[in-house]
Amino acid sequence: MLIPNWLARAAAQAPQRVALIAADVPCTYAELEQAATACASEIAALPIQPGSRIGLLARNGLPYATVVHALMQIDAILVPLNARLTPAEIAWQMLDAGCALLIYDDAHATMVEAIARDVPATGQRHRLGAGLQVMVMAGASSEIPSAPSLLLRATIDLAAPQAIIYTSGTTGRPKGAIITYGMQYWSALGSLLNLGHQRDDRWLAVLPFFHVGGLAILMRAVITMTSVVIHERFDAAAVNVAIRAHEVTLISVVTVMLQRLLADLDASGAALPTLRAVLLGGGPAPAPLLRTCADRALPVLQTYGMTESCSQAVTLPPEDALRKLGSAGLPLGSVELAIWRDGSPAPVGTDGEIMLRGPTITPGYWNRPDANTAVFTDGWFASGDIGRRDADGYLYVLDRRDDLIIAGGENIYPAEIEAALLAHPAVAEAGVRGAPDARWGQTPIAYIVPAPGQTLIPDEVATFLVDRLAKYKLPTRIIVVDALPRNGAGKLLRRELPVPENSRAAH
Numbered sequence: 400m401l402i403p404n405w406l407a408r409a410a411a412q413a414p415q416r417v418a419l420i421a422a423d424v425p426c427t428y429a430e431l432e433q434a435a436t437a438c439a440s441e442i443a444a445l446p447i448q449p450g451s452r453i454g455l456l457a458r459n460g461l462p463y464a465t466v467v468h469a470l471m472q473i474d475a476i477l478v479p480l481n482a483r484l485t486p487a488e489i490a491w492q493m494l495d496a497g498c499a500l501l502i503y504d505d506a507h508a509t510m511v512e513a514i515a516r517d518v519p520a521t522g523q524r525h526r527l528g529a530g531l532q533v534m535v536m537a538g539a540s541s542e543i544p545s546a547p548s549l550l551l552r553a554t555i556d557l558a559a560p561q562a563i564i565y566t567s568g569t570t571g572r573p574k575g576a577i578i579t580y581g582m583q584y585w586s587a588l589g590s591l592l593n594l595g596h597q598r599d600d601r602w603l604a605v606l607p608f609f610h611v612g613g614l615a616i617l618m619r620a621v622i623t624m625t626s627v628v629i630h631e632r633f634d635a636a637a638v639n640v641a642i643r644a645h646e647v648t649l650i651s652v653v654t655v656m657l658q659r660l661l662a663d664l665d666a667s668g669a670a671l672p673t674l675r676a677v678l679l680g681g682g683p684a685p686a687p688l689l690r691t692c693a694d695r696a697l698p699v700l701q702t703y704g705m706t707e708s709c710s711q712a713v714t715l716p717p718e719d720a721l722r723k724l725g726s727a728g729l730p731l732g733s734v735e736l737a738i739w740r741d742g743s744p745a746p747v748g749t750d751g752e753i754m755l756r757g758p759t760i761t762p763g764y765w766n767r768p769d770a771n772t773a774v775f776t777d778g779w780f781a782s783g784d785i786g787r788r789d790a791d792g793y794l795y796v797l798d799r800r801d802d803l804i805i806a807g808g809e810n811i812y813p814a815e816i817e818a819a820l821l822a823h824p825a826v827a828e829a830g831v832r833g834a835p836d837a838r839w840g841q842t843p844i845a846y847i848v849p850a851p852g853q854t855l856i857p858d859e860v861a862t863f864l865v866d867r868l869a870k871y872k873l874p875t876r877i878i879v880v881d882a883l884p885r886n887g888a889g890k891l892l893r894r895e896l897p898v899p900e901n902s903r904a905a906h
């Protein structure tokens with residue numbers, strides 16, 4: 400299905416409407432299209448073809464948004480890279496996606512030099528506008544298409560990939576979820592139908608654009624011709640000021656962000672009168688936090704979603720914020736939701752696996768037919784999450800996957816940390832689980848068993864992990880034990896790993 404190019408449509412129909420506000424500087428839709436077209440022309444002059452994968456490593460800001468829209472103009476596929484990962488982790492994702500180029504800003508230049516040691520780069524570097532640079536990968540196409548054939552696409556193929564976003568892997572390696580233009584389009588329309596649409600809506604984007612939740616805000620705004628206020632990073636005081644200064648109506652946050660926003664409001668005594676919805680994702684929220692927001696008349700709406708569902712798949716309607724406290728809500732208009740147990744629908748009120756189907760669900764993982772076979776059944780996507788639905792059809796999420804750790808909204812899989820621990824020559828076995836944490840919600844703690852004849856020093860093992868895992872994945876405590884709990888088949892029972900009373904103590 401082809402639809403009009405939504406950036407060109409916005410620039411034609413509302414040229415003077417503010418598209419983005421970055422560093423308190425507004426950018427209209429006419430200006431955004433002009434910048435994206437100029438950027439697309441520069442990128443098209445490099446050795447790429449339609450369908451080439453382009454890595455992007457940059458801070459939230461106008462340059463990031465410009466590249467996102469520029470790649471749409473030349474039919475290239477965005478691979479947003481998580482700046483919190485290590486250079487080795489980023490290099491692996493680039494190789495897996497087969498990136499032809501890496502676009503980056505000056506703030507990540509040092510990291511890119513480290514990445515270059517692990518990827519087959521040609522050594523070619525090019526300077527783009529707005530402080531961006533490009534590193535060309537070895538194997539990039541030597542046939543440079545003519546720029547006019549690539550620029551100013553009149554239509555968008557909704558079935559075409561817009562991005563490949565890597566999700567944390569349960570087996571030590573992440574998978575690249577394919578995000579199509581259709582997923583972005585139907586997700587935006589579903590959100591609009593649930594939240595309502597106002598021409599003067601302004602989303603405040605504090606989630607990083609390398610996460611689907613942040614990227615979806617950029618896409619949602621241009622599809623609905625509304626505005627986005629971009630913040631480079633989350634700062635509670637700055638966010639609260641921006642909400643008032645720019646009359647922000649909508650914001651997406653995770654629990655730890657919401658807690659800090661409330662604390663800053665308590666300190667400043669300010670109110671947020673223009674805010675009509677706070678979308679809360681990143682896992683089930685504590686009931687006391689939701690009650691506090693309700694007492695303040697702060698319109699917090701829990702959501703449920705993932706990369707594979709293009710951000711939110713289920714959202715609480717505004718009118719149910721108090722009536723269904725603790726629920727993630729109802730599926731968006733284009734999403735089918737079911738709870739399965741043992742391969743078939745579970746009775747109402749019964750726990751089971753959350754299953755999703757519809758045009759906002761990924762068509763699959765990049766070059767991973769094995770993973771696709773494992774998660775798809777007759778078009779239904781198995782989320783791996785556990786939940787139940789009440790008699791009214793509202794979803795209650797019971798667990799974000801069996802062993803998932805959520806730290807400050809970041810998903811951490813124990814198996815990935817265990818794989819890094821097992822790379823240590825003196826570690827025979829490793830087990831990781833989450834422990835409660837007042838600041839981040841959860842943090843990972845690790846248990847390790849020494850190899851025969853070996854002595855393990857936790858601080859040395861912690862140092863060993865620093866170059867192998869992103870900082871937020873590093874265990875806050877490493878404990879040496881004689882054995883790990885396992886079932887009769889030898890499977891590690893992570894939930895039987897004890898939680899120390901002081902899980903944030905030194906290693």
